[in-house]
Amino acid sequence: MRALCFSILSVNVLAVSLLLGGCDLFTEEDTTIRVSGTVVLEETSEPVEGLSVVLDESAGLYDHVKVARVQTDSEGRFALQYEAVESYGYTLFINDSPPEPHYSGGIVVVKPGERRNLGVIELSHIED
Numbered sequence: 622m623r624a625l626c627f628s629i630l631s632v633n634v635l636a637v638s639l640l641l642g643g644c645d646l647f648t649e650e651d652t653t654i655r656v657s658g659t660v661v662l663e664e665t666s667e668p669v670e671g672l673s674v675v676l677d678e679s680a681g682l683y684d685h686v687k688v689a690r691v692q693t694d695s696e697g698r699f700a701l702q703y704e705a706v707e708s709y710g711y712t713l714f715i716n717d718s719p720p721e722p723h724y725s726g727g728i729v730v731v732k733p734g735e736r737r738n739l740g741v742i743e744l745s746h747i748e749d
Contacts, residue, residue, distance in 0.1 A: 668697025
């Protein structure tokens with residue numbers, strides 16, 4: 622009987638320790654991707670307004686889907702957020718879908734749960 626009481630007490634102490642000690646055994650990991658930045662023209666540092674920024678999700682080699690899209694504002698800023706799947710791959714395309722033909726583009730690989738401020742992204746002006 623004494624051994625049984627000790628076992629129950631040990632299990633209860635362990636459970637309380639896990640809960641109070643910040644153990645994430647019972648919580649899900651945050652997989653939300655949060656990416657922000659400012660797009661400017663390389664030659665003049667002027668902001669580029671209305672440029673498309675797209676997040677591409679890949680579950681395999683040939684399985685790609687555009688899952689989130691935003692446009693740069695009047696100051697060239699963008700902020701994108703997406704609830705990602707841990708086992709998938711993600712790529713951020715700057716100046717994509719549809720691309721603005723007068724500017725170069727950019728590609729950034731991001732991971733589920735990643736929070737990244739890309740800072741200033743400089744794109745080149747492309748002559749016709």
